[in-house]
Amino acid sequence: MERASTAVAHQTARFALGRPILVLAGPGNNGGDAYGAAALLRDWGHEVTVAALGTPKSGAAAAMAQRWGGATVALSQAASRPVVVDGLFGIGLDRDLDADTATALCWLVAAADVALAIDLPSGLDTDSGALRGAADGYTLTLALGALKPAHVLHPASTRCGTVLLDTLGLEAQGDWRSVARPSLAAPASDAHKYSRGMVAVIAGEMPGAARLAASGALHGGAGYVVLCGASGGADAIVHRAHGDLDALLEDQRVGAIVIGPGLGRDDAARARLDRVLASDRALVIDGDALSLLGRDLPSAVAARRAASVLTPHAAEFDRCFGASAASKIERTLSAARQSRATIVHKGAGTVIATPDGKILVAADLTSWLSTAGTGDVLAGLIAARIATGGSADEAVWLHGRAASLAGPAFAADTLADHLSEAIASCR
Numbered sequence: 001m002e003r004a005s006t007a008v009a010h011q012t013a014r015f016a017l018g019r020p021i022l023v024l025a026g027p028g029n030n031g032g033d034a035y036g037a038a039a040l041l042r043d044w045g046h047e048v049t050v051a052a053l054g055t056p057k058s059g060a061a062a063a064m065a066q067r068w069g070g071a072t073v074a075l076s077q078a079a080s081r082p083v084v085v086d087g088l089f090g091i092g093l094d095r096d097l098d099a100d101t102a103t104a105l106c107w108l109v110a111a112a113d114v115a116l117a118i119d120l121p122s123g124l125d126t127d128s129g130a131l132r133g134a135a136d137g138y139t140l141t142l143a144l145g146a147l148k149p150a151h152v153l154h155p156a157s158t159r160c161g162t163v164l165l166d167t168l169g170l171e172a173q174g175d176w177r178s179v180a181r182p183s184l185a186a187p188a189s190d191a192h193k194y195s196r197g198m199v200a201v202i203a204g205e206m207p208g209a210a211r212l213a214a215s216g217a218l219h220g221g222a223g224y225v226v227l228c229g230a231s232g233g234a235d236a237i238v239h240r241a242h243g244d245l246d247a248l249l250e251d252q253r254v255g256a257i258v259i260g261p262g263l264g265r266d267d268a269a270r271a272r273l274d275r276v277l278a279s280d281r282a283l284v285i286d287g288d289a290l291s292l293l294g295r296d297l298p299s300a301v302a303a304r305r306a307a308s309v310l311t312p313h314a315a316e317f318d319r320c321f322g323a324s325a326a327s328k329i330e331r332t333l334s335a336a337r338q339s340r341a342t343i344v345h346k347g348a349g350t351v352i353a354t355p356d357g358k359i360l361v362a363a364d365l366t367s368w369l370s371t372a373g374t375g376d377v378l379a380g381l382i383a384a385r386i387a388t389g390g391s392a393d394e395a396v397w398l399h400g401r402a403a404s405l406a407g408p409a410f411a412a413d414t415l416a417d418h419l420s421e422a423i424a425s426c427r
């Protein structure tokens with residue numbers, strides 16, 4: 001708590017630049033950090049007011065309150081100040097903020113020029129990222145010890161402002177990491193189109209979606225992309241008829257197959273899906289393929305001999321694994337173990353889990369990705385990375401980067417065009 005208070009005080013001083021500071025101190029150790037920071041800031045010459053909610057419950061927090069020693073006002077009586085430091089609740093929040101607390105907090109944060117949250121904005125559920133009365137408008141959140149899921153999971157992550165991490169010298173990192181920029185090499189000097197990675201995309205009722213996936217694979221670095229069951233589209237994509245499916249599944253050069261984008265949900269689609277599932281090729285299973293399998297998916301995929309990557313959005317995830325109130329991180333991990341597949345659980349804050357328990361989170365994806373077809377591009381891109389010996393998280397990073405490069409209001413058709421620049425930034 002000494003280290004936490006000191007880190008908070010330093011960060012606050014950097015932003016305060018002499019302006020009056022209001023420190024909000026709750027009853028737990030988050031409040032302890034707040035009292036400690038208030039005492040330091042006062043000792044450094046800042047004008048500090050403390051608004052208290054309840055009295056400190058732990059010995060450490062009580063000691064910090066004693067160190068502050070000065071007057072406190074009740075939270076409900078606090079006047080706004082240009083700088084607000086929120087130390088009401090951190091990871092110990094176990095219920096919604098009551099209405100009076102939420103109202104006072106929202107008003108004080110909104111009225112401040114700078115609002116800094118200690119560890120987490122008060123009123124966020126640490127593990128699930130749900131809103132439990134949190135205010136909007138924080139300038140920054142100083143995460144203490146380690147990042148928590150709420151710093152990266154939607155909707156909590158949208159309330160944090162800029163998140164800074166101070167590890168406080170603790171080895172406290174949880175079991176998940178943020179998706180990081182991958183390090184990608186150019187193809188080997190003796191590479192040819194098949195050694196670069198060969199991807200097959202199985203088309204169906206809506207060939208446009210499969211074409212987008214094929215384009216994602218091609219621009220994602222695959223050496224050879226086959227679109228099975230659709231004609232037209234980009235010239236470098238090789239077209240095959242649905243009648244060639246069995247030959248394609250036997251072709252050992254095929255490094256990964258995408259099935260699901262625009263597949264349809266009729267009997268023909270189901271028959272194709274069953275043949276592909278029975279193959280020993282690595283699969284990316286997306287869209288209609290996920291919906292066709294529904295609650296049978298975990299066992300059907302777990303029985304496969306080759307690797308599978310599933311790319312559900314929230315509704316598809318629920319369709320396959322059932323709805324639950326657990327956090328997105330826990331649910332995705334449990335689904336990965338159950339289906340023995342890598343799961344890319346899409347949405348605002350994409351969570352990736354592997355069957356061996358690796359968890360990665362991509363938090364800061366542009367919201368312009370929320371347009372039809374971007375998921376199809378991602379499915380193809382994942383297949384390309386797998387076929388070239390890479391991983392799904394590389395694809396998620398490249399996809400997010402390409403979307404940022406594409407700018408606002410892009411169409412999914414042009415997203416793949418930005419993958420080259422995204423890959424170029426990974427050397």
Ligand SMILES: NC(=O)C1=CN([C@@H]2O[C@H](COP(=O)(O)OP(=O)(O)OC[C@H]3O[C@@H](n4cnc5c(N)ncnc54)[C@H](O)[C@@H]3O)[C@@H](O)[C@H]2O)[C@@H](O)CC1
Pocket residue numbers: 001004026027028029030031033057088089090091092093094095096097098118119120144145
């Ligand atoms: N655990 C650690 O290793 C460290 C913890 N630190 C700080 O300690 C914080 C966690 O402290 P605590 O576990 O004491 O938890 P908090 O300080 O977040 O709050 C817990 C207290 O608030 C009460 N409470 C919870 N929800 C409430 C609600 N909606 N309305 C009213 N009362 C509510 C609880 O009954 C409990 O008394 C961290 O967020 C961080 O700021 C830091 O000092 C650094 C190290």
Ligand SMILES: [K+]
Pocket residue numbers: 030086087088089090117118119120121122
């Ligand atoms: K807080």
